[in-house]
Amino acid sequence: MATDTEVLVLGGGSTGCGIARDLAMRGLEVTLVERGNLTDGTTGRMHGLLHSGGRYAVSDQASATECIEENEILREIAGHCVEETGGLFVQRPEDADDYFREKLEGCRDCGIPARVLSGREAREVEPYLADDVKRAIEVPDAAVDPFRLCVANAVDAENHGTRIETHAEVIDLLRDGDDIYGVEVRHDSGPGKRAHGVAGTTEEITADYVVNATGAWAGQIAALADLEIAVRPSKGVMTIMNVRQVDTVINRCRPKGDADIVVPHETTAILGTTDEEVSDPDDYPEEEWEVDEMIDTLSELVPILEEARTIRSFWGVRPLYEPPGTGTQDPTDITRDFFLLDHAERDGVSGLSSIVGGKLTTYRAMAEEISDHVCEKLGVTASCATADEPLPGSENIEALEAGMDDFGLRSPVARRSKQRLGSRAREVLETDAPNPVVCQCEGVTRAEIRDAIADSGSDLNAVRIRTRASMGNCQGGFCCGTMASELHPEYDEATVRSALDELVQERWKGQRHALWGEQLSQAMLNYALHATTMNRDRDPAGEEDASLEYDAFDGGRPAAEPRTDGGKHGRNASRDRGDH
Amino acid sequence: MRVEIGVTTEMAIEDDVLVVGGGLAGAMAALSAADANDDARVRLVTYKQSTLRQASGLIDILGYTPAGEGPLVDPFDALESLPTGHPYERVGSEAVRDALAFFDEIAGDAYAGGHTNANALVPTHGGTVKPTARYPASTAAGLASDDRDALLVGFETLPDFDAPLAAAHLEAAGVPFDARGVTVPFPGIVRDDAKVTRYAHLLDRDETVTTGAGETGAREALATTVRDHLEDESRVGFPAVLGDDDADGVRAELADTLEVDVFEVPMGPPSLPGIRLEELLYGALEDAGVRVTSGVPVVDYETGANGSDEHIDHVVVDRNGTEIPHRADQYVLATGGLVGKGVRSERDRVFEPIFDCHVPHTPDRYDWFVDDVFGDQPYARFGLAPDRELRPVDATDEPEFVNLRAAGAVLGGYDYAAEKSGAGVSIATGYVAGKRAAEVVDR
Numbered sequence A: 001m002a003t004d005t006e007v008l009v010l011g012g013g014s015t016g017c018g019i020a021r022d023l024a025m026r027g028l029e030v031t032l033v034e035r036g037n038l039t040d041g042t043t044g045r046m047h048g049l050l051h052s053g054g055r056y057a058v059s060d061q062a063s064a065t066e067c068i069e070e071n072e073i074l075r076e077i078a079g080h081c082v083e084e085t086g087g088l089f090v091q092r093p094e095d096a097d098d099y100f101r102e103k104l105e106g107c108r109d110c111g112i113p114a115r116v117l118s119g120r121e122a123r124e125v126e127p128y129l130a131d132d133v134k135r136a137i138e139v140p141d142a143a144v145d146p147f148r149l150c151v152a153n154a155v156d157a158e159n160h161g162t163r164i165e166t167h168a169e170v171i172d173l174l175r176d177g178d179d180i181y182g183v184e185v186r187h188d189s190g191p192g193k194r195a196h197g198v199a200g201t202t203e204e205i206t207a208d209y210v211v212n213a214t215g216a217w218a219g220q221i222a223a224l225a226d227l228e229i230a231v232r233p234s235k236g237v238m239t240i241m242n243v244r245q246v247d248t249v250i251n252r253c254r255p256k257g258d259a260d261i262v263v264p265h266e267t268t269a270i271l272g273t274t275d276e277e278v279s280d281p282d283d284y285p286e287e288e289w290e291v292d293e294m295i296d297t298l299s300e301l302v303p304i305l306e307e308a309r310t311i312r313s314f315w316g317v318r319p320l321y322e323p324p325g326t327g328t329q330d331p332t333d334i335t336r337d338f339f340l341l342d343h344a345e346r347d348g349v350s351g352l353s354s355i356v357g358g359k360l361t362t363y364r365a366m367a368e369e370i371s372d373h374v375c376e377k378l379g380v381t382a383s384c385a386t387a388d389e390p391l392p393g394s395e396n397i398e399a400l401e402a403g404m405d406d407f408g409l410r411s412p413v414a415r416r417s418k419q420r421l422g423s424r425a426r427e428v429l430e431t432d433a434p435n436p437v438v439c440q441c442e443g444v445t446r447a448e449i450r451d452a453i454a455d456s457g458s459d460l461n462a463v464r465i466r467t468r469a470s471m472g473n474c475q476g477g478f479c480c481g482t483m484a485s486e487l488h489p490e491y492d493e494a495t496v497r498s499a500l501d502e503l504v505q506e507r508w509k510g511q512r513h514a515l516w517g518e519q520l521s522q523a524m525l526n527y528a529l530h531a532t533t534m535n536r537d538r539d540p541a542g543e544e545d546a547s548l549e550y551d552a553f554d555g556g557r558p559a560a561e562p563r564t565d566g567g568k569h570g571r572n573a574s575r576d577r578g579d580h
Numbered sequence B: 001m002r003v004e005i006g007v008t009t010e011m012a013i014e015d016d017v018l019v020v021g022g023g024l025a026g027a028m029a030a031l032s033a034a035d036a037n038d039d040a041r042v043r044l045v046t047y048k049q050s051t052l053r054q055a056s057g058l059i060d061i062l063g064y065t066p067a068g069e070g071p072l073v074d075p076f077d078a079l080e081s082l083p084t085g086h087p088y089e090r091v092g093s094e095a096v097r098d099a100l101a102f103f104d105e106i107a108g109d110a111y112a113g114g115h116t117n118a119n120a121l122v123p124t125h126g127g128t129v130k131p132t133a134r135y136p137a138s139t140a141a142g143l144a145s146d147d148r149d150a151l152l153v154g155f156e157t158l159p160d161f162d163a164p165l166a167a168a169h170l171e172a173a174g175v176p177f178d179a180r181g182v183t184v185p186f187p188g189i190v191r192d193d194a195k196v197t198r199y200a201h202l203l204d205r206d207e208t209v210t211t212g213a214g215e216t217g218a219r220e221a222l223a224t225t226v227r228d229h230l231e232d233e234s235r236v237g238f239p240a241v242l243g244d245d246d247a248d249g250v251r252a253e254l255a256d257t258l259e260v261d262v263f264e265v266p267m268g269p270p271s272l273p274g275i276r277l278e279e280l281l282y283g284a285l286e287d288a289g290v291r292v293t294s295g296v297p298v299v300d301y302e303t304g305a306n307g308s309d310e311h312i313d314h315v316v317v318d319r320n321g322t323e324i325p326h327r328a329d330q331y332v333l334a335t336g337g338l339v340g341k342g343v344r345s346e347r348d349r350v351f352e353p354i355f356d357c358h359v360p361h362t363p364d365r366y367d368w369f370v371d372d373v374f375g376d377q378p379y380a381r382f383g384l385a386p387d388r389e390l391r392p393v394d395a396t397d398e399p400e401f402v403n404l405r406a407a408g409a410v411l412g413g414y415d416y417a418a419e420k421s422g423a424g425v426s427i428a429t430g431y432v433a434g435k436r437a438a439e440v441v442d443r
């Protein structure tokens, strides 16, 4: 029987998109389905650290070695997604000297360039480090933008013929005896490219091979075919500050612990994180103590964090896994390595493999290993090219630097746009039409918003992750409406309105965890702007029976009627109506 | 007090009524104090720009009840049944009417809406309509209950107002007229990121601009640009950038040239109608002989003059690091809410920073909000609880100080954003607090 596609990838996170790109570049026909939007899972809710491997240099040297290799590759192939910040492992007086030494040796064993800085030297690099910081190890940690990285993989997969279907939730695995031959998906009316499936309909997609890359949800997918995968989802909080207090990744140099990393990310710094096992990756408590702990503990390293303004917090769940029988108690101790579960070997059911665990930093290596496995299953001999082929946007950064001035944007805007768009900047920004800034906080221009809309349709959250519009200090209070306007007239007014509502609600979700001080004042300002100035909270257009009795309200003062101002004479009576 | 010859910083500045905060509430308090007592020396001390520059310039009284019913045709009807503790309930509905009449007198022709008790529905830059009680003259021809067809004009370089979308939105809101929108270039604007004040000044000064039609004044160039798009509409709406100093002149000239009525759609910050209102109020303060000290914050206070810690002796103003005492008989606190920074918060508390007046709130900050962004938000009601004299009370309902009153957004117990009552509460409570303060001045 002819199948719809050769390989069907489930899950649109970094793992799934990385696999789709790898296989497509090897010439296979690929379809990827994702229940929400790209990056809706853990990929869009992670800390943004491109590990040097330093973190694992003592506890897990295999991971550490893989990290440094991939770190170097991603700087090459995904330059526009990586900011080379460098990183420090910082030792406070109460942190053990032994561990500091082990860390340094571990880095050297794993090939991670590492250099010791005195406390004073470390403070020269990062002036806001605490006065009593003893010393630090400098490593090549970097900041990575998971949204751009994941989208770039998806775009390149599409360029190689892949069908990427978002808002398509897998509701069943098609199983015939001991063979999996596809899935059934339900198309949703949710936001995003509403181009493919029709909302509310279901579709069976058959394939020669199915790859389950649904991360923390992999167990739920496997269960659809009566297979068991004991994923142990573990949540972590990340708290975003309003400015970049540090320009280098700051790690605490001690064995393990919560709240031990600060990552500079675009205009912000992100504090993280915690590690707490949860039972349901879609429903877990987001707790106040976690946010407090980020601020309280990390201000031991960077004291100004105590008083600084946070703009929002968000949580993600790690797709941790360990083979049956390992029985690790503390989730922090579960390996960060990934597992490729071939259900033919494991459960005697062919046609399906699942991937769980891993890190974003090593997504490409994971994808390579899995793609090798799939090719072997399908008898394909093509080899992997992803370590050498730059992702879209990453080619030719130098040529781009040279030509940037022409775009007529103010330099911080141009610089940021360029960073976001990489080598596509010229294509997107070179426009004769006026190109005003839509999002002031992040310096995002109209052309970029429109470019993102062309990609992601009426889903403004997808536009947001592509451009960073609405992700700065005001958290969209000032620009959500303007972003939505750019959908018109391509999309009708009702669609624009609901896309805007969706974005505003999403922005509010994260802000709730930062509601004190400046950010509470900002929230009130945003609320006033939306509810008071615009009456968006009580919009008659949104009401079921839009039967407002306009007649009953003030219609202006007709010029013909006697006036109450003591008969001051009007100007031109015919146009005088109400104009007083 | 220690006196050192030559150290002027320790000389207290003396007044009868001292108003702290120069937003709408503070300006109204100072004006009503000066009005109520000709002999009283009234001073207003204010720090940063007030929220008037962010607000739309509309004067909302009450658009919806606290329970969410509305839009209310008659805001005054509903005033009678507000919950205890609401600022309007504190001052009483009669005082709200008096305050509004006082405002109308000050605003004169600059504001309209006083000819009826009914609320007006004003088109907003987001495209919906909202109920308000007084609106700037520049908005008058735009009311949604007026059934004349309207052309909305937006500008390519001003993304905050998308005229075609706003027109479609108005129709979705069921307005009784046809609305159409067009987007045009603004003659003379060359930068994509020009400030709204740049648009206004181009028109104020009628600067010479070059368009396809050659060199003309900016007003004529704008009218020419719009004329090509005009069909049979008898009114044309623009985003609120039509002049600052000479807004009336700009509007009149556009109207004459286009032979239609011209109106402005209120916009978000920075808001020209808000700036115009601020200019109007500060002009009135000057006329009324109120002394205005601006750009400096009040940072502290001292009690104990009459041997009582319930009586404020003086407040301390920080002038570039020098602390200057300001003494008065009566004080009005009008420092704004969370936005104006008259109410502040930390991770575990909400407080009023100058006098540390009691701000009712739950200690757990996760009880300060609800999950629906437009739900019944507790934080929106944060502020001081006043008695009927508008004196802030402590946790046991006793006045914090005998000679301190509070007005405007620094008061709590109401959600002005949901109710559409922001400017109205500032006017009513500012008026009452200033009047009472002046009446009891001990002189």
Ligand SMILES: Cc1cc2nc3c(=O)[nH]c(=O)nc-3n(C[C@H](O)[C@H](O)[C@H](O)COP(=O)(O)OP(=O)(O)OC[C@H]3O[C@@H](n4cnc5c(N)ncnc54)[C@H](O)[C@@H]3O)c2cc1C
Binding pocket: A010, A011, A012, A013, A014, A015, A016, A033, A034, A035, A036, A037, A038, A039, A040, A041, A042, A043, A044, A045, A046, A047, A048, A049, A050, A051, A168, A169, A170, A171, A213, A214, A215, A216, A217, A221, A234, A235, A236, A237, A273, A315, A316, A317, A318, A319, A357, A358, A359, A360, A361, A362
């Ligand atoms: C708090 C935290 C911080 C982290 N920080 C870092 C870091 O700094 N550096 C780093 O390298 N790594 C970090 N990680 C790890 C990294 O984020 C993850 O390993 C990686 O993003 C996992 O990607 P994935 O594609 O496997 O999973 P996901 O991104 O979760 O993708 C799985 C996708 O499957 C979809 N899906 C689920 N069910 C269905 C269904 N029924 N039908 C269709 N689709 C479905 C989901 O919507 C989701 O999009 C962090 C993780 C966490 C939790």
Ligand SMILES: Cc1cc2nc3c(=O)[nH]c(=O)nc-3n(C[C@H](O)[C@H](O)[C@H](O)COP(=O)(O)OP(=O)(O)OC[C@H]3O[C@@H](n4cnc5c(N)ncnc54)[C@H](O)[C@@H]3O)c2cc1C
Binding pocket: A525, A528, A529, A532, A533, B020, B021, B022, B023, B024, B025, B026, B045, B046, B047, B048, B049, B050, B051, B052, B054, B055, B056, B057, B058, B059, B060, B061, B296, B297, B298, B299, B334, B335, B336, B337, B339, B340, B341, B342, B354, B407, B408, B409, B410, B416, B420, B421, B422, B423, B424, B426
């Ligand atoms: C975006 C927005 C839109 C709005 N739209 C409308 C609308 O359409 N219609 C409507 O009716 N209402 C609207 N409002 C509400 C209305 O503007 C406010 O409720 C009202 O202006 C509050 O006035 P206020 O004088 O109490 O406070 P503010 O305007 O905040 O003024 C307080 C002043 O006190 C000063 N101050 C603070 N601390 C000190 C100190 N220590 N020493 C000295 N000075 C100090 C501040 O710098 C400021 O100048 C809007 C509000 C916002 C924020």
